[in-house]
Amino acid sequence: MTRVATSRPSAPRVAGPALIAALALCVLGGTHAPRAARAGEAARDTTAYSAPDWTLRTADGGEVSLHGALARGPVLVSFWALWCVPCLRELPHLDELARETAGRLTVLAVNEDGPRSVARVRPYVHSRRLGLIVPLDTPGDVAREMQIGDALPFLVLYDARGHETYRRVGYREGDEVALRARIMELLGVVSPDTSAAR
Numbered sequence: 085m086t087r088v089a090t091s092r093p094s095a096p097r098v099a100g101p102a103l104i105a106a107l108a109l110c111v112l113g114g115t116h117a118p119r120a121a122r123a124g125e126a127a128r129d130t131t132a133y134s135a136p137d138w139t140l141r142t143a144d145g146g147e148v149s150l151h152g153a154l155a156r157g158p159v160l161v162s163f164w165a166l167w168c169v170p171c172l173r174e175l176p177h178l179d180e181l182a183r184e185t186a187g188r189l190t191v192l193a194v195n196e197d198g199p200r201s202v203a204r205v206r207p208y209v210h211s212r213r214l215g216l217i218v219p220l221d222t223p224g225d226v227a228r229e230m231q232i233g234d235a236l237p238f239l240v241l242y243d244a245r246g247h248e249t250y251r252r253v254g255y256r257e258g259d260e261v262a263l264r265a266r267i268m269e270l271l272g273v274v275s276p277d278t279s280a281a282r
Contacts, residue, residue: 133151135151136229136230137151139152140220141219142220156190157189158188158189158241158242158243159192160178163232163239164193164194170254170256171236171255173255173257179216181263185271191217192218192219193216194219195221198222238251238252
């Protein structure tokens, strides 16, 4: 028989003044003012997005945020790693989609490799001539926030308001066709197949 350790309930604790003050700040709007827009940068209200915001360094040394990308329009976020064979099969299709929809859709290929293998990500991307934006989630914070676990590849398509419109876990040959159809529908592009039927 397996036993589970349990603890005896303790008497309720009264919250201290510091805890009460911290909770009041959270309820009343936090402790810091929003960042002012830089010169030439359009002011935007990123609080309107339903997608969680995050900012990551990219494989090429830049930085990207989800809400910053959403300010330009719809975003496809794909989580992948070098150890994930289906991910590596999907990347060229994502690159093709990114090139085809440039200026209308941002594709973020978020890499989930850990500290021991992240140094191989940039050389891999360059050797395959992939033009994708590759944010590095080396500590896995974004994956945890998105509750992905080890289910890679994992992708999410957001409309320009930050609402999730499509989600897929895993990859099989042919999945890129359904993904492309979803993206074209989101972008309002009529495919030749559907326009002929009208």
